[in-house]
Amino acid sequence: MGLHGGGWRAFITHDEQAERPGITRDLLQRVWAFARPYRWRIAGLLLTILIVSALGLVSPLLYRDLIDNTLPSGDWARLNWLALGMVALPLLSGVMGVWQRQLNAQIGEGVIYDLRCALYEHLQRMSLRFFTQTRTGELMSRLNNDVVGAQQAVSSTLVTISSNLISVVATLGIMLALEWRLTLLGLGILPLFLLPARWIGGVLRRLRRKAMELNAEMNADMNETLNVSGAILVKLFGREQSSLERFRRDAAQVRDIGVRSAVTAHWFFMLLSIIGAAGTAVVFWGGGRLVLFGTFTVGTIVAFGSYLSQLYRPLMALTNAPVEFAQSMVSFERVFEVLDIPVEIAEQPNAKPLPQVGGRVEFEHVSFAYEGLPESEKVGLEEVVRFGWHGGGEALLKRGGVREETPGDAGQAAPRWALQDLSFVIEPGELVALVGPSG
Numbered sequence: 001m002g003l004h005g006g007g008w009r010a011f012i013t014h015d016e017q018a019e020r021p022g023i024t025r026d027l028l029q030r031v032w033a034f035a036r037p038y039r040w041r042i043a044g045l046l047l048t049i050l051i052v053s054a055l056g057l058v059s060p061l062l063y064r065d066l067i068d069n070t071l072p073s074g075d076w077a078r079l080n081w082l083a084l085g086m087v088a089l090p091l092l093s094g095v096m097g098v099w100q101r102q103l104n105a106q107i108g109e110g111v112i113y114d115l116r117c118a119l120y121e122h123l124q125r126m127s128l129r130f131f132t133q134t135r136t137g138e139l140m141s142r143l144n145n146d147v148v149g150a151q152q153a154v155s156s157t158l159v160t161i162s163s164n165l166i167s168v169v170a171t172l173g174i175m176l177a178l179e180w181r182l183t184l185l186g187l188g189i190l191p192l193f194l195l196p197a198r199w200i201g202g203v204l205r206r207l208r209r210k211a212m213e214l215n216a217e218m219n220a221d222m223n224e225t226l227n228v229s230g231a232i233l234v235k236l237f238g239r240e241q242s243s244l245e246r247f248r249r250d251a252a253q254v255r256d257i258g259v260r261s262a263v264t265a266h267w268f269f270m271l272l273s274i275i276g277a278a279g280t281a282v283v284f285w286g287g288g289r290l291v292l293f294g295t296f297t298v299g300t301i302v303a304f305g306s307y308l309s310q311l312y313r314p315l316m317a318l319t320n321a322p323v324e325f326a327q328s329m330v331s332f333e334r335v336f337e338v339l340d341i342p343v344e345i346a347e348q349p350n351a352k353p354l355p356q357v358g359g360r361v362e363f364e365h366v367s368f369a370y371e372g373l374p375e376s377e378k379v380g381l382e383e384v385v386r387f388g389w390h391g392g393g394e395a396l397l398k399r400g401g402v403r404e405e406t407p408g409d410a411g412q413a414a415p416r417w418a419l420q421d422l423s424f425v426i427e428p429g430e431l432v433a434l435v436g437p438s439g
Contacts, residue, residue: 031332034114035154038107045107048100049163053170055093056310060303062086068299108155115147115335127344142338149331157328164314171311178300178307185286186308189279190315200268207261214257218250276312280305361426369415 035042062082070078119142175183224230225243234243287301418436426432 045103060306064299064303068297108151112151146334153328167314211257358428368419369417
């Protein structure tokens with residue numbers, strides 16, 4: 001019945017202990033604002049999902065017709081057409097799948113592009129104080145990891161939920177049309193899958209969380225002992241053997257938890273397979289009795305068994321759909337947190353753009369000198385104490401104040417001129433550099 005994929009994995013990957021973020025109307029509206037430019041591609045994507053789901057429902061009907069009509073009647077022409085249909089269906093489904101994947105990629109990558117550009121543009125308008133108080137790694141994480149997570153929310157989570165929902169509705173509809181009693185019997189078996197899946201899935205989640213913790217401890221130990229400073233300390237104190245024993249202990253714990261996880265996962269899927277086989281047997285048993293009573297045909301039972309396997313996977317996946325969708329919105333929330341940071345230095349609403357200007361820079365009689373302080377007032381570094389503009393006055397900067405002393409004051413060192421009576425003009429388009437001994 002193919003019960004090893006799809007929805008069963010949701011019980012292992014979903015973490016019930018994680019915080020469940022809320023979904024607000026404002027959040028959905030902001031997400032839709034970024035998805036709106038791709039609304040026609042989204043419509044095309046939903047159309048391809050409908051077509052692929054519909055094509056998946058046709059194959060069991062072909063088998064039904066083959067068993068109930070074509071073979072008993074010996075219709076060679078009908079047999080040929082059914083054989084062609086069995087080849088054409090996966091071919092057409094594959095072509096639609098390629099189109100679906102293309103639309104999905106265009107939507108997801110487009111959302112990534114728009115989010116990154118919006119984030120980068122917003123960060124470019126931030127003040128220098130923002131960058132001095134913000135870690136660069138965190139900004140890079142928002143631009144890369146969170147944006148990619150938002151793309152997965154659009155191109156993966158939403159697509160998976162939509163396709164599973166459409167598949168469940170379509171499969172249930174055709175199953176009810178074939179035989180409503182067998183449909184109710186098949187749905188009655190579903191709790192036999194859900195209960196053990198949730199129980200063993202919880203065990204696997206705890207094992208996976210423990211494995212991640214042990215791997216983190218082992219990586220931290222390697223980082224401490226294999227960098228330059230750590231290796232020097234290990235050798236200085238002769239701790240090579242104890243470091244090796246500690247690493248072996250950590251690696252052994254990682255090994256043991258990996259073996260336990262693998263065995264538990266095998267028991268998990270084996271139990272699901274047994275329940276699936278038992279459910280199929282019950283459905284075929286009930287359907288066989290109806291066949292013996294002449295209610296419907298053998299081909300209907302075969303088709304019904306195929307539909308049953310197509311129903312369980314999406315139903316299992318949809319049981320965790322609300323939580324998975326909420327968790328997928330976390331990336332959008334983190335991106336919007338950055339976009340909502342106010343800009344400290346913002347332009348006026350009626351600001352006018354600066355037109356093309358032909359700037360011209362002119363220096364007239366500029367002087368600049370370093371002067372030493374008296375020995376009793378030196379603070380270890382020479383200060384810029386004198387600045388003349390247009391041949392103007394002289395001043396001594398000292399601890400935020402201004403001294404009205406001149407370089408000739410008693411105890412004052414003679415000035416060391418860096419620039420003295422300098423005049424020059426920089427015309428538009430020219431590049432001028434002032435180079436001294438220090439560069």
